[in-house]
Amino acid sequence: MKSLMDGIYRLGKDFATLSMVPKTKVYDEKTLQKGKDEYRLWDPKKSKLGAALRMGLKETGIFEGAKVLYLGVASGTTASHISDIVGPSGAIYGVEFSARSIRDLLSVSKKRTNIIPVLADARMPQLFAPRVEKVHILYQDIAQKDQSEIFIRNADTFLKKGGVAMIAIKARSIDVTENPNKIFAQEKQKLLKKFNIIQQINLGYFEKDHAFFLCRLK
Amino acid sequence: MDAYISLTPIGLFAHDKNGSQLDSIIFSDRKKSKDAFIKAMGRKVTAEEKDLIKKIGTKADIIFEQSKEGYRDEFPNISGNIVRENLPKLAVSVGFCKNASEYYSYLHELNTSMTRDAIKAAATEDRLVIHAINTADELESTANTLSIRLKEWYALYYPELVEDVRSNEKLASMIAQNAIRNDTSENNTQKSMGGDYSESDVSEMQRFAAMIDKMYSHRKALEAYIKEKSGQIMPNACLLISPMLAARILADAGSLEKISKMPSSRIQVMGAEKALFRHMQGQGPSPKHGLIFQSPLVNQAQKKIRGKISRILASKLSIAFKMDYFDKKLTGGNKLKEDLDKRLNNLKG
Ligand SMILES: C[S@@+](CC[C@H](N)C(=O)[O-])C[C@H]1O[C@@H](n2cnc3c(N)ncnc32)[C@H](O)[C@@H]1O
Numbered sequence: 001m002k003s004l005m006d007g008i009y010r011l012g013k014d015f016a017t018l019s020m021v022p023k024t025k026v027y028d029e030k031t032l033q034k035g036k037d038e039y040r041l042w043d044p045k046k047s048k049l050g051a052a053l054r055m056g057l058k059e060t061g062i063f064e065g066a067k068v069l070y071l072g073v074a075s076g077t078t079a080s081h082i083s084d085i086v087g088p089s090g091a092i093y094g095v096e097f098s099a100r101s102i103r104d105l106l107s108v109s110k111k112r113t114n115i116i117p118v119l120a121d122a123r124m125p126q127l128f129a130p131r132v133e134k135v136h137i138l139y140q141d142i143a144q145k146d147q148s149e150i151f152i153r154n155a156d157t158f159l160k161k162g163g164v165a166m167i168a169i170k171a172r173s174i175d176v177t178e179n180p181n182k183i184f185a186q187e188k189q190k191l192l193k194k195f196n197i198i199q200q201i202n203l204g205y206f207e208k209d210h211a212f213f214l215c216r217l218k
Numbered sequence: 219m220d221a222y223i224s225l226t227p228i229g230l231f232a233h234d235k236n237g238s239q240l241d242s243i244i245f246s247d248r249k250k251s252k253d254a255f256i257k258a259m260g261r262k263v264t265a266e267e268k269d270l271i272k273k274i275g276t277k278a279d280i281i282f283e284q285s286k287e288g289y290r291d292e293f294p295n296i297s298g299n300i301v302r303e304n305l306p307k308l309a310v311s312v313g314f315c316k317n318a319s320e321y322y323s324y325l326h327e328l329n330t331s332m333t334r335d336a337i338k339a340a341a342t343e344d345r346l347v348i349h350a351i352n353t354a355d356e357l358e359s360t361a362n363t364l365s366i367r368l369k370e371w372y373a374l375y376y377p378e379l380v381e382d383v384r385s386n387e388k389l390a391s392m393i394a395q396n397a398i399r400n401d402t403s404e405n406n407t408q409k410s411m412g413g414d415y416s417e418s419d420v421s422e423m424q425r426f427a428a429m430i431d432k433m434y435s436h437r438k439a440l441e442a443y444i445k446e447k448s449g450q451i452m453p454n455a456c457l458l459i460s461p462m463l464a465a466r467i468l469a470d471a472g473s474l475e476k477i478s479k480m481p482s483s484r485i486q487v488m489g490a491e492k493a494l495f496r497h498m499q500g501q502g503p504s505p506k507h508g509l510i511f512q513s514p515l516v517n518q519a520q521k522k523i524r525g526k527i528s529r530i531l532a533s534k535l536s537i538a539f540k541m542d543y544f545d546k547k548l549t550g551g552n553k554l555k556e557d558l559d560k561r562l563n564n565l566k567g
Contacts, residue, residue, distance in 0.1 A: 091322055099340035102333060109330065113322075116329045119336045126284055126293035130225040130259060131329055133305040157294050158302070177498050 006063040007085030008042075008053070015042040015053045017084035021111045026080035040084065044206045047078040048141055048168040051206035057214060058199055060137075061164030065089040067135040069158050071122040071150070072096060072142035075104035076115060082139070083112045090114050093132045097121045123150055125157050134158055138165040143173035148190040155194060155217060163217050165195060171209040180209040191215060221278035223270065224297035225258050226305060227251075227328055228314040228321075230270050233297040241273045244312050252328055261287050344474040347447045351465040354440040361433040362386055368393070368430060372423050375399070375412045387434045393427035454538035454551030458531065458558060459513050467509055467535075477536075478543035485539075486510065486532035510535070515562065523565055530565075534558045 009016045011032060022038040025031065030041040042050035049060070062068065066086045073079050073094030082092055094109070095118045096102045102119050109115040120128035122142055138159050140151050151167050159165060169187050171180035184200075191197060195215035203210040221240055223232050228251075229244035243266045245251035257264045263271075263286055271280055282291045283298045294302075301308060306318035315321045365386035372389075373380040376399050383389040398420065399410050441462065448461035451474065455464045470488050471477040477485065490508030497504045506525035510532060511517055519527050534554050541550055 089319075091325075099337045103337050106330065106333065106337075109326070113326050116322075116326050117333045118329055119333045127259075129283060129294065129298060129302070130255070131227065131325075131332070133302045160303075176495065177500075 005059050007087075008060070009039060011039065011041065013054070015044075015050060016040055017042065017081045020084050020087060020114075024111055026108055027075075027077045040081065042081055043077075047081065048203060048207055048210065048212060049078050049081070049139070049166070051203045051210075052166075052168075052201050052212040052214075054206065055201045055203060055212075057201055057212070059214070060085075060166070061214075061216075062086060062137055066137055067133065068092040068137040068139060069132060069135040069154065070094050071138075071140040071154060073105060073115075073117075074098075074101045074141075076108040076112075078139075078141070079105075079115055080108060080112065083114050086114060088114060091116060093118055093135070095120050095122055095128060095132075122154065125154055129157065132158065134160045136160055136163050138163065140166070141168045143170050145174055147173070148187045152190070152194050159217050161217065165215045165217065167191075167213050167215070168203070168207075169211045169213065170207075171211070180211075184211040187211075188213070194218060219278050220281060221274050222281050222283075222292075222295040222297035223267070224283050224295065224301050225255070226301050226308075227255050227325055228305070228309045228312065230258065230266060231297050231301050232270055232274050233300055235296060237296050237300055239300075240278075241270060242312065243267075243270045243273075244314055246314060248324075252331065255328065256332065259284065261285060263287060263289070342474075343447065343451045344468060347444060347451065347465050348469045348472075350440055350444050350447065351462070351469050354437050354444060355466075357433050357437040357440070361390075361430050361437070364426075364430050364433075365390060368423070368427055371426070373412070375415050375420055375423065376410060377412050378410055386430075390427045390430040390434060393424055394431040396424065452539065452542045454541045454554065455535060457551040457555045458535055458538055459510070459515075463509065463512050466512070470509060474539070474543045477539045480536065480539075482529075482533040482536035485536050486528050526565060527562065530558065530561050 007017055009018065016032065016039040019031070019038040019040045027043070027046055029043055032039045032041065042053065044051040044054040062082060062085045064085065064087045067090060068082055068086060070079050070082070070092055073096045076094065079092055079094050086092065092115045094105060094115050096105065097120060099119065102117055105115070105117050109117050118128050118131055122140070123144070135158055138155050140147065140154070142150070144150060147167070147169060151165065155165050169184065171183040174183050174187070188197065188200065191213060194217070196218055197213055197215050199214040201212040203212055220235050221232050222235070223230060229242055231242045232240040234240055245254045245266070254264065254266050258267060280289050281295055282289050283293045283295050285291050306321040309315050309321040310317060315324060368390060369380050372393055379392070379397055380389065383392060399412065444465050445461040448465045449456050452464045452468065467485070467488060468474060468477065471480065487505045487508045490505035496502035507516055507528035510528055513531060515531055516524055516528050534557065538551060538554055
């Protein structure tokens with residue numbers, strides 16, 4: 001099977017990752033057996049990174065062995081695919097502040113030992129810094145009013161030089177009444193102070209009023 | 219001289235302002251390393267931290283990354299930036315573990331165990347009340363829906379009873395207790411309009427009624443439980459509003475911690491999010507009350523002062539919830555209740 005970006009495969013219109021833990025589904029994703037290999041199809045309706053890929057994301061920057069800081073990991077739907085890509089030599093610090101969500105993540109991280117569960121608030125990096133390290137990739141998906149500021153603060157603290165950062169921005173959590181495009185333009189200006197924006201994607205069809213930014217630390 | 223200290227799962231490190239390492243304390247005893255780390259995450263200065271400070275020498279001005287009693291902090295500081303650059307490598311070089319993969323298994327175990335502890339701590343009493351009140355409300359609404367079916371069904375056999383007994387709860391209980399027709403007399407005007415069905419047809423209806431009856435009584439039992447629990451965890455709020463209403467507000471907020479942080483304006487309109495949303499889009503008046511309308515203080519007041527009353531009640535409630543969250547004991551609730559009564563009286567006066 002041909003790999004597009006590191007560890008990401010294309011099956012028709014679907015994207016998939018090669019399962020690190022075959023025969024164990026994480027959410028109700030479809031799987032496909034090819035010889036000894038099991039591919040897990042990436043459901044764009046359940047994962048914003050999956051949606052971004054379907055909407056034309058050119059690269060993710062994620063590679064085998066990468067260290068990833070994931071803010072808003074929830075029960076690990078997207079993180080499970082990243083876990084497939086970085087493999088056993090990589091690590092994903094999964095930060096989540098809801099005890100209910102991270103309880104489900106624990107059953108995922110039990111088998112996928114490259115996922116390290118961190119129950120903490122992404123707005124307060126000083127409180128979880130002792131439990132993490134600097135990373136190659138920052139990924140953020142949290143519905144907070146000041147999500148861009150949180151993203152920048154975490155990139156400042158934890159992203160290695162030249163690291164890649166991805167953020168899914170939900171317009172409604174910034175301002176329910178404002179036109180989403182106006183919000184995206186305004187958030188983009190904030191991001192540009194810190195990052196070069198490689199690609200901006202509207203998740204439109206899969207996630208209403210969401211924009212996805214692929215950035216690189218300046 | 220300034221000495222910057224940082225904390226990692228493998229130990230404590232100190233660097234000067236140019237990034238040269240001054241000293242370190244490694245948590246090498248694996249049996250104690252987790253404990254040493256978790257303690258050091260707190261505000262109190264731990265034994266290991268004291269050791270490190272002693273090693274650096276008392277002349278240094280110490281700067282931590284997290285807030286520590288009696289010391290300055292700065293986040294991130296240079297020491298943290300250096301150690302976080304490559305922790306597995308550092309862990310191997312200080313002899314904490316043999317290789318990176320051993321470091322990650324340790325880290326995975328440490329974080330999993332910390333997360334489990336935190337989940338456990340989050341499973342607090344307020345979670346119990348939230349599930350109980352949501353269950354009570356769902357039971358009631360389900361029983362009401364099923365009652366519509368029961369009425370239609372039983373009316374085939376005994377329409378007069380269904381017509382007579384307006385309360386769903388009472389009707390279910392009567393049918394369950396065998397409320398059969400008694401119209402064997404010859405007098406036609408007293409004869410039921412219901413059809414004549416066999417005993418087994420009627421008893422099937424009664425079995426259904428018994429289940430609905432059970433739902434209502436289960437709801438009642440839950441209510442007693444909620445009242446008791448609410449009184450325990452929100453004693454101050456329960457002086458101002460009923461324990462059931464306090465529980466509903468708690469459920470809407472999600473946790474006692476969350477309500478304790480809410481401004482009173484938010485508490486005032488909780489449960490009226492739809493109206494609030496319409497208002498923010500400029501399509502309606504701002505809601506004057508949400509859930510707190512269920513308080514008789516509000517719903518039994520004259521219409522024109524309801525908005526004012528909700529505002530006063532919400533402001534007292536917000537203080538009451540803070541008291542409940544921060545020290546649980548009945549501290550200032552009585553005083554709040556007096557204030558509230560006074561203000562309401564003035565308003566009516
Ligand atoms: C949309 S969900 C993420 C779904 C996930 N990224 C996936 O695709 O599998 C957003 C998550 O962010 C969490 N969250 C929101 N604010 C947060 C914060 N300040 N710190 C940590 N987690 C937060 C929420 O609890 C929620 O689980």
